[in-house]
Amino acid sequence: MGTQLKTKQSISTDDELPNEEKPDWTALPSELLGKIGDNLPLLELLCFRSTCKDWLTASSTASAECEYTTNRDPWFLLYDNAHCRLYQPSSKKVYTIHIPELDGATCIASKQGWLLVCRGSSMFFFCPFSHAQIDLPEFPHSDLSNHIAVFSSPPTSPDCVVCVIDHVDSTTIELHMLQRGANEWDRYTENYHMNTITGAMFSDGVFYFLDSKNLVLTFTIVNKEWEIYQIVDSDPSDKKPIPTLPFASSRVKYNDSSDMKLKLGLEEGDSLLTCGTVQPGYKSNICIHNEELKTEDNEKACHYKGVWIHPRFFQLPLNHSWSL
Structure with missing residues (x-):
C-alpha cells in the first residue's frame, strides 16, 4: 500500500566490516x-x-520548516482510524503513519500545518507529525459532522481566533467564535439562505465563508457584522457583487487526481469527506474547499475522511495551553 x-536501520554483516570498525x-x-x-x-x-x-x-x-514553502502543494492525509495514509504530491508516494489521536475524530480546519480536530464536543488543535496538541474549551454541540471551521493564525499566536459555522436550518446561520485565552465560545446567528458551505478563509480581520454555488458570507471580528455577497462576472443592478476577494479559490482538488485515488487504495465506490486548507500562493493565498464524494451503495462502501495539510513539525513546551 x-x-x-x-x-529499521540497515545492518552491516560481519563480511562487510570488522566489529572494531563498525560505527556506533x-x-x-x-x-x-x-x-x-x-x-x-x-x-x-x-x-x-x-x-x-x-x-x-x-x-x-x-521543526522541519524547510518543507513549508510558498510554492509547495499541501499533502493529503487519509484517515478512517489510527492507521493513516499520507500522500505526497511531488513524489506521488504514499506513506503509512500511525496517529491514534485521529481515531474516531474529524478534522474541520487545516492551516499552516495545524489541524482543528473534534471528537464529540471535545475540540483541539493538533500537529499530526509531532503529536503536539492544544485543547480548547468544550464546544456547545457534540455533532459537528456538517460544520466547517477556520482560524485566523496559528494557535500558538496570542491573536488566534477560531470560527465554527453551520446551518441551524435552511435560512439560519450559526457561528461560534473563540479568541485565544477565552474559556467560552461566543455565539452569533443571522438569517441567510446559503447552500452547503465548502470553504473558509481569514484576511485582515474578516472571516469569509464560501458555499457550493456562488455566495460568500463575511463576518468581521471587530464589529461582529455580517455581509453576504454573490460572485458574479459583472455588476447587475439586482445583485450585490462581492469586492475583489483577497484570495483565490480552488474546488474539486481530490477528484482531479485518479492517480492519487489509486495510490491511496480507494475503490470506485468508496465515500470520502475531505477538509480543505489554505494554500500560500505567489500573489495571494488559495482556499482549497472541502469536498464530499458520496456513494450509492452506502452499506457496502468504505467510508474515509481526509485532510489537506502542509508538512510542518511543531513542538510545544509542556506548560503550553490555550489560556494565555
Whole structure:
C-alpha cells in the first residue's frame, strides 16, 4: 500500500566490516545529533526520531520548516482510524503513519500545518507529525459532522481566533467564535439562505465563508457584522457583487487526481469527506474547499475522511495551553 515511515536501520554483516570498525551511531554527541535533526526534511526527521531515545531527545527542537514553502502543494492525509495514509504530491508516494489521536475524530480546519480536530464536543488543535496538541474549551454541540471551521493564525499566536459555522436550518446561520485565552465560545446567528458551505478563509480581520454555488458570507471580528455577497462576472443592478476577494479559490482538488485515488487504495465506490486548507500562493493565498464524494451503495462502501495539510513539525513546551 505504501512506505512505512518508521523504518529499521540497515545492518552491516560481519563480511562487510570488522566489529572494531563498525560505527556506533548511538555514541554521536547530542550537539551533532541536534544539528542533524534541525536540517532534515519532515519524513527523514520522523524516521530519525524513531531510531532510538537518544536521537528522539536530540531532535526535541527540530521543526522541519524547510518543507513549508510558498510554492509547495499541501499533502493529503487519509484517515478512517489510527492507521493513516499520507500522500505526497511531488513524489506521488504514499506513506503509512500511525496517529491514534485521529481515531474516531474529524478534522474541520487545516492551516499552516495545524489541524482543528473534534471528537464529540471535545475540540483541539493538533500537529499530526509531532503529536503536539492544544485543547480548547468544550464546544456547545457534540455533532459537528456538517460544520466547517477556520482560524485566523496559528494557535500558538496570542491573536488566534477560531470560527465554527453551520446551518441551524435552511435560512439560519450559526457561528461560534473563540479568541485565544477565552474559556467560552461566543455565539452569533443571522438569517441567510446559503447552500452547503465548502470553504473558509481569514484576511485582515474578516472571516469569509464560501458555499457550493456562488455566495460568500463575511463576518468581521471587530464589529461582529455580517455581509453576504454573490460572485458574479459583472455588476447587475439586482445583485450585490462581492469586492475583489483577497484570495483565490480552488474546488474539486481530490477528484482531479485518479492517480492519487489509486495510490491511496480507494475503490470506485468508496465515500470520502475531505477538509480543505489554505494554500500560500505567489500573489495571494488559495482556499482549497472541502469536498464530499458520496456513494450509492452506502452499506457496502468504505467510508474515509481526509485532510489537506502542509508538512510542518511543531513542538510545544509542556506548560503550553490555550489560556494565555
